[in-house]
Amino acid sequence: MTNQNVIVSDRNPILGSKTITVSVSNSPLFSSPPTYFTFPRRKFLELLEAADKNNNNNNKNNLGAGKIASWVDSMRDSSPTRLRSSSRDSDSDNDEKTSWIVRFPSALNMFDKIMNAAKGKQIVMFLDYDGTLSPIVEDPDKAYITHEMREVVKDVALNFPTAIVTGRSIDKVRAFVKLNEIYYAGSHGMDIEGPTNENSYGESNQGVLFQPAREFVPMIEKVVKILEEKTKCIPGAMVENNKFCLSVHFRRVDEKIWAALAEQVKSVLVDYPKLKLTQGRKVLEIRPTIKWDKGQALNFLLRSLGFEHSENVVPVYIGDDRTDEDAFKVLREKGQGFGILVSKVPKETNASYSLQDPSQVNEFLKRLVDWKRKTVGEE
Numbered sequence: 001m002t003n004q005n006v007i008v009s010d011r012n013p014i015l016g017s018k019t020i021t022v023s024v025s026n027s028p029l030f031s032s033p034p035t036y037f038t039f040p041r042r043k044f045l046e047l048l049e050a051a052d053k054n055n056n057n058n059n060k061n062n063l064g065a066g067k068i069a070s071w072v073d074s075m076r077d078s079s080p081t082r083l084r085s086s087s088r089d090s091d092s093d094n095d096e097k098t099s100w101i102v103r104f105p106s107a108l109n110m111f112d113k114i115m116n117a118a119k120g121k122q123i124v125m126f127l128d129y130d131g132t133l134s135p136i137v138e139d140p141d142k143a144y145i146t147h148e149m150r151e152v153v154k155d156v157a158l159n160f161p162t163a164i165v166t167g168r169s170i171d172k173v174r175a176f177v178k179l180n181e182i183y184y185a186g187s188h189g190m191d192i193e194g195p196t197n198e199n200s201y202g203e204s205n206q207g208v209l210f211q212p213a214r215e216f217v218p219m220i221e222k223v224v225k226i227l228e229e230k231t232k233c234i235p236g237a238m239v240e241n242n243k244f245c246l247s248v249h250f251r252r253v254d255e256k257i258w259a260a261l262a263e264q265v266k267s268v269l270v271d272y273p274k275l276k277l278t279q280g281r282k283v284l285e286i287r288p289t290i291k292w293d294k295g296q297a298l299n300f301l302l303r304s305l306g307f308e309h310s311e312n313v314v315p316v317y318i319g320d321d322r323t324d325e326d327a328f329k330v331l332r333e334k335g336q337g338f339g340i341l342v343s344k345v346p347k348e349t350n351a352s353y354s355l356q357d358p359s360q361v362n363e364f365l366k367r368l369v370d371w372k373r374k375t376v377g378e379e
């Protein structure tokens, strides 16, 4: 293992005892002084072997190594894939940023243009959760939405049909958002629920609207358990059950053992051909191979709202993640509405506009509510 950050504190136990203690240091991911982890001996040797396999690029017989290496490369990128200029100096970085912002202008700067296109039409709002309504944080269980953001989302929902479309389970995102006035599309759109209280459109208690992957729930539960077991000795790794899909988080895992983690995850999937592996922001996501994603969820919701063939609807989807690209693509193909990518750095995207971070999302939503109040006042 070529990991300079992981130090086996006592070499003798590797030969004899059932557990091995390692200290992890010199990494920005871990606090100083070093943190100590005790691994079951067998698991530790498995990890060493997996990391060695990946680190040894000369091992041409290891058919999985190249694939895992390219996975680790994309694990390093945030999602959607960050654009890379050919020469890596700050001038070309700046050029790249400038040309990107010309192609995907700030939705705040283009606010009037967006609203002019929406005049007389019904805006429908679709909002991703992590990285859009709440900032990305180390601990997925602490990705809280601010009071200010909750209030503005509520105002948006009182003025426009509004959905939160997320990779999380509905229960989890609902516990964060705590709003009844909106639609929730959890598990990357595989779990769709309507508003549970009456909203300004008179809709109430709709509950579950669509669950296209219901038969996968027991399988996901099983895989969650297997992966929890397999990853429990990887410091920082965390498995999150998102009901119809699951996430394996590696934000807090030392980069040197990402390959080992990816290999563990992939090895489990060999027994589950009906599940597929995708990537989000420092997260490996496992989901059913069914043809359903956030884009399909957007179409489903527009249909449910009676806007399937309407020329008078302007869907606006705001998201930061690779999975949001499916929704941006649907909008682009429909030639209807706008995708807004939340990103500080240039990324490949099907969105039309950009916002830098959740605070700009907040500003955009506030302006949207003000615009609506003003136009109603003018009518």
Ligand SMILES: O=P(O)(O)OC[C@H]1O[C@H](O[C@H]2O[C@H](CO)[C@@H](O)[C@H](O)[C@H]2O)[C@H](O)[C@@H](O)[C@@H]1O
Binding pocket: 128, 129, 130, 131, 135, 136, 137, 138, 139, 140, 141, 143, 165, 166, 167, 168, 240, 242, 246, 247, 249, 251, 280, 281, 282, 283, 285, 321, 323
């Ligand atoms: O569709 P989203 O609402 O964007 O959900 C995608 C994943 O979001 C969460 O993970 C991400 O946010 C975490 C908290 O900021 C962060 O720690 C993690 O690294 C990110 O990947 C969520 O925990 C996942 O289950 C979702 O799939």
